[in-house]
Amino acid sequence: MPIAMITGATSGFGRAAARRFAADDWSLILTGRRSERLEALKKELGDSVEVLTLTLDVRDAEAVARAVDELPEAFREVTCLVNNAGLALAPQPAQQVDLADWHTMIDTNVTGLVNVTHAMLPLLIATGSGASIINIGSVAGSWPYPGGHVYGATKAFVEQFGYNLRCDLKGTGVRVTDISPGMAETEFTLVRTKGDQAASDDLYRGTTPLEAEDIAEQIFHVATLPAHININRLEVMPTRQTWSPFTIDRD
Ligand SMILES: NC(=O)C1=CN([C@@H]2O[C@H](COP(=O)(O)OP(=O)(O)OC[C@H]3O[C@@H](n4cnc5c(N)ncnc54)[C@H](OP(=O)(O)O)[C@@H]3O)[C@@H](O)[C@H]2O)C=CC1
Numbered sequence: 001m002p003i004a005m006i007t008g009a010t011s012g013f014g015r016a017a018a019r020r021f022a023a024d025d026w027s028l029i030l031t032g033r034r035s036e037r038l039e040a041l042k043k044e045l046g047d048s049v050e051v052l053t054l055t056l057d058v059r060d061a062e063a064v065a066r067a068v069d070e071l072p073e074a075f076r077e078v079t080c081l082v083n084n085a086g087l088a089l090a091p092q093p094a095q096q097v098d099l100a101d102w103h104t105m106i107d108t109n110v111t112g113l114v115n116v117t118h119a120m121l122p123l124l125i126a127t128g129s130g131a132s133i134i135n136i137g138s139v140a141g142s143w144p145y146p147g148g149h150v151y152g153a154t155k156a157f158v159e160q161f162g163y164n165l166r167c168d169l170k171g172t173g174v175r176v177t178d179i180s181p182g183m184a185e186t187e188f189t190l191v192r193t194k195g196d197q198a199a200s201d202d203l204y205r206g207t208t209p210l211e212a213e214d215i216a217e218q219i220f221h222v223a224t225l226p227a228h229i230n231i232n233r234l235e236v237m238p239t240r241q242t243w244s245p246f247t248i249d250r251d
């Protein structure tokens with residue numbers, strides 16, 4: 001059975017993607033920092049598919065490299081890497097943000113994604129034709145909005161890193177895709193607001209956001225396309241989310 005490695009499998013898109021791949025009998029390497037959630041997911045899925053859990057902070061380059069190095073033989077022929085682990089913090093204007101929050105977003109969304117990709121590239125290249133790296137970007141990487149500051153910039157990095165990777169991976173058979181979702185109801189806003197459940201509920205109230213399963217379906221679709229097709233970027237928004245006009249500062 002093909003193997004998918006998913007970072008950030010303890011919640012949201014990552015957990016939904018794990019369930020989607022498992023439904024088609026893929027073996028899974030599931031990672032995240034919350035081991036109890038990883039174990040719960042393994043318990044849920046482990047009867048039907050092979051599941052390896054790795055408690056891992058993607059920001060820790062050494063731990064990531066060691067974990068990949070020590071992957072058991074049965075889990076080394078990885079077909080799909082889903083670089084999903086990530087977060088937004090500090091929705092307030094840039095001039096009011098704690099510098100530590102900017103660092104956390106860069107360390108996770110940029111450095112963490114790069115750490116995992118660097119460690120996994122030899123395995124994906126060894127798998128060759130049909131292998132793919134699916135990076136979870138965001139509409140925030142393409143479209144500016146107030147409070148997007150460093151979060152949007154990290155997702156712009158994800159997009160360009162993916163395109164540049166494609167250039168270097170020419171001839172290896174390894175595909176690279178940026179899936180960029182818009183508003184989706186997961187634990188994302190709870191994390192962004194540092195635990196403000198009311199703020200999270202308010203954001204999603206009275207509209208129809210994407211669900212984690214919507215993005216999981218897109219991830220699975222991209223991962224299972226014929227080997228000669230590379231979707232470069234897939235931007236997915238809820239029908240009820242669009243853009244605002246430019247705003248003008250007036251006297
Ligand atoms: N929800 C949305 O509106 C959108 C989200 N995205 C992106 O989708 C991805 C998934 O977010 P989503 O599912 O919504 O949010 P969730 O908060 O529900 O899930 C985030 C996941 O990332 C993991 N994670 C966070 N930091 C680290 C870390 N340092 N090391 C390892 N794992 C980490 C968390 O696991 P744990 O805490 O256990 O480590 C968790 O499993 C993110 O990259 C996000 O930026 C993109 C567009 C829209």
Ligand SMILES: O=CCS(=O)(=O)O
Pocket residue numbers: 137138139140181182183184
């Ligand atoms: O990446 C998250 C989606 S949004 O909050 O930027 O719309």
